[in-house]
Amino acid sequence: MVDTLQVSFEEDGFATIQMMNGENRFQLSIIDEWNRALDKVLENKNTKGLLIKGMGRFFSNGIDLNWLGEQEGDSRRKFMDGLHRMLVRVLVFPVPTAALINGHAFGAGAFLALACDFRLMRPDRGWLCWPETAIGMRFGDNLLKVAKSKIPPGIAQKEALVYAKRLTGPEAKRLQFADVLTEEAKMPAEARVLISGALGRNGISRELLQNTKTDMYGTELHHIISKL
Known part of the structure; x- marks a missing residue:
C-alpha cells in the first residue's frame, strides 16, 4: 500500500505530517493512516509542535464522496465514526498544532484545519470552505460540535x-x-513562531495542554474523547 501521509521530524522539535495524495480526500484506510501518523508523532518525546500541510493545489478536499457512495451500512458508520474521532484527536492533541493551508481546504479538510490550534493561509490562493449547505448535505451532530x-x-x-x-x-x-x-x-517558519510563542519560555506539559484543550473544547464531545 502506498502511503498517503509522510511524517518527518526536525532537530528543533517540530514534526510535520504532509498529505501527499492529490486532493488528499479521506477514506477509511486514510483515517487509519492518520491515526498511525499521530501515534508516531506522540512516540517522539522531543516533539513540541506539529505542522500539518498538503501539497500543490490542495490542503485537503475532504471526504472522498465517490468512495463513500459505494459503501453500505456498517462501513459508512465505521468511516464517519473514525473521521469524528480523528478530528477530535487533533482538536485535543497534546502538542500545539498548526495547519499550513497551502491550497483548497473543503469539508472534512476544512474541519481538519479548524481542529488545529493555528491556521496559516496564502493571501493569493486557496479557499477554506464548509460546502455542506451548498451541496445539499447536513453536517451531523458531531461535526457541528467540532465547528461550534x-x-x-x-x-x-x-x-x-x-x-x-x-x-x-x-x-x-x-x-x-x-x-x-x-x-x-x-x-513553516511562521508556524514555528506561533507555536513557540504560545508555549512560552517555560513550555507547557503535554498532559496539561491536552487536559486544558479538553476542558475548553470537549464539553459536548466527551463521548468521543472518552474513546480516544
Whole structure:
C-alpha cells in the first residue's frame, strides 16, 4: 500500500505530517493512516509542535464522496465514526498544532484545519470552505460540535457554515479563521513562531495542554474523547 501521509521530524522539535495524495480526500484506510501518523508523532518525546500541510493545489478536499457512495451500512458508520474521532484527536492533541493551508481546504479538510490550534493561509490562493449547505448535505451532530467549539456565533457561523462561503485568505483572516497570511514557502517558519510563542519560555506539559484543550473544547464531545 502506498502511503498517503509522510511524517518527518526536525532537530528543533517540530514534526510535520504532509498529505501527499492529490486532493488528499479521506477514506477509511486514510483515517487509519492518520491515526498511525499521530501515534508516531506522540512516540517522539522531543516533539513540541506539529505542522500539518498538503501539497500543490490542495490542503485537503475532504471526504472522498465517490468512495463513500459505494459503501453500505456498517462501513459508512465505521468511516464517519473514525473521521469524528480523528478530528477530535487533533482538536485535543497534546502538542500545539498548526495547519499550513497551502491550497483548497473543503469539508472534512476544512474541519481538519479548524481542529488545529493555528491556521496559516496564502493571501493569493486557496479557499477554506464548509460546502455542506451548498451541496445539499447536513453536517451531523458531531461535526457541528467540532465547528461550534472553534467558530463563534454570529457572522462567522453564518458565512462559513450556514451559507457555505468560499473564504479566501483575507476573508478567513477577517473572520478570525486564519492567524497568519503568508506565502507558502514561509509558512513553516511562521508556524514555528506561533507555536513557540504560545508555549512560552517555560513550555507547557503535554498532559496539561491536552487536559486544558479538553476542558475548553470537549464539553459536548466527551463521548468521543472518552474513546480516544
